[in-house]
Amino acid sequence: GAVGVVCDMADRDQVQALWDAAAEAFGRIDHWINNAGVSTSRRPLTELPPDQLETVVSANLLGVLHGSAVAVRGMTAQGGGTVWNMAGLGSDGRTVPGLIAYGATKRGTDYLTTGLAKEVKDGPVKVAHLSPGMVVTDLLLRDYSPDELAKAKKIFNILADRVETVTPWLADRILAGTRNGGTVAWLTTPKIMGRFMLARFRRRDLFGEDA
Numbered sequence: 321g322a323v324g325v326v327c328d329m330a331d332r333d334q335v336q337a338l339w340d341a342a343a344e345a346f347g348r349i350d351h352w353i354n355n356a357g358v359s360t361s362r363r364p365l366t367e368l369p370p371d372q373l374e375t376v377v378s379a380n381l382l383g384v385l386h387g388s389a390v391a392v393r394g395m396t397a398q399g400g401g402t403v404w405n406m407a408g409l410g411s412d413g414r415t416v417p418g419l420i421a422y423g424a425t426k427r428g429t430d431y432l433t434t435g436l437a438k439e440v441k442d443g444p445v446k447v448a449h450l451s452p453g454m455v456v457t458d459l460l461l462r463d464y465s466p467d468e469l470a471k472a473k474k475i476f477n478i479l480a481d482r483v484e485t486v487t488p489w490l491a492d493r494i495l496a497g498t499r500n501g502g503t504v505a506w507l508t509t510p511k512i513m514g515r516f517m518l519a520r521f522r523r524r525d526l527f528g529e530d531a
Contacts, residue, residue, distance in 0.1 A: 321345070323341055323342060323345040323346075325337065325338045325341045329354075329356045329378075329379060329382075329383030329384075329386060330378035330379060330382045330383050330386065331386070332386045332389075332390070335383075335386045335387055335390045336390050338390075339352075339390050339391065339394050343394065343398075348398050348401075349391070349394065349395065349398070349401060350400075350401050350402065351401065351402050351404065351494055351495075352387065352391035352395070352401065352402070352403050352404065353404045353406065353450065353494070354383065354384045354387040354391075354403070354404065354405045354406060354429075355406045356379055356380075356383050356387075357379055357383075357406065357408065357425075357459075358375060358376055358379045358380065358459075359376060359419065359422045359459055359462070360373065360375075360376050360419070360421045360422055361462075361463050362418040362419060362462070362463035362464070363418055363463075364417070364418060365420055365421060368421060372421070373421055376421050376422055376425055377421075377425055380422070380425035380426065380429065381425040381428050381429060381432075384405055384429050384432060385432065387403075388403055388405065388432065388433075388436055388447070391403045391445075392436070392440060392445050392447070395444070395445040396440075396443055396444060399444050400444040400445060401444075401445055401446075402445070402446045402447070402448060402494075402497065402498075403436070403445065403446070403447045403448070404448055404449075404450040404494065404504075405429050405432065405433040405448075405449060405450065406429070406450050406451075406452070407426065407429070407430065407449050407450065407451035407452075407503075407505075408422070408423075408426040408429075409422060409423050409426060410422065410423025410424060410425070410426035410427045411426045411427060411430045411449075411451070412430075413427060418463075430449065433447055433448070433449050433501075434501060437500050437501035438501070440500065441500055441501075446497075446498070446499070446500040446501075446502075447501065448498050448499075448500070448501065448502045448503065448504065449502070449503040449504070449505075450490065450494070450503075450504050451503060451504065451505035451506060451507070452486050452490060452506050452507075453479070453481065453486065453505070453506040453507025454476065454479045454480040454481070454507060455480060455481060455482070455483055455486055456476065456480050456481070456482055456483070456526050456527075457483065460476070460480070473526075473527055476526060476527075477523075477524045477525060477526055477527070478515050478516060478519045478524065479507065479512060479515060480526055481506070481507075481526075482526060486506050489506060490504065490506065
């Protein structure tokens with residue numbers, strides 16, 4: 321079964337209401353994934369409107385803070401569970417001009433996840449990193465010029481994957497669990513190296529008519 325709740329993750333009361341609705345529907349919550357996120361336009365920081373900065377920080381960082389706090393408290397009360405925080409561009413410190421506001425929130429999320437795992441280490445709750453790699457979504461493809469997108473697609477066809485490829489794998493690993501402070505990552509460094517090595521022999525097309 322499923323339950324749907326409209327929620328602004330930047331509003332603690334709404335996040336708590338989301339937890340309460342899920343707990344009432346399912347009895348307990350074993351896995352909580354902080355996945356809500358947005359990005360700014362692909363522009364230099366000095367050209368971004370203040371409202372875009374406020375939105376990306378509210379959704380990507382404040383939302384994860386509220387979500388993590390509510391989930392840890394609820395899971396502690398029920399006797400256990402795992403909070404998963406979604407990694408993304410910037411989590412590892414890599415920078416991409418035009419996306420530094422988004423990247424800063426993901427770097428902050430990485431710090432939050434590592435720090436919160438230390439705070440809960442003596443309790444029944446685990447906090448972990450979840451890294452889906454590069455997934456073909458509107459968020460990935462937005463704000464490119466036609467020429468820029470054509471160049472970017474060459475890299476995407478090597479490193480990216482479709483949602484329906486990554487999601488089942490992540491779901492299985494989430495259910496299998498990990499250690500407190502651990503990471504479940506789809507696109508690892510060895511996999512990246514392997515894909516670049518194979519790219520000259522095997523062509524992938526994630527954007528064709530049948531994609």
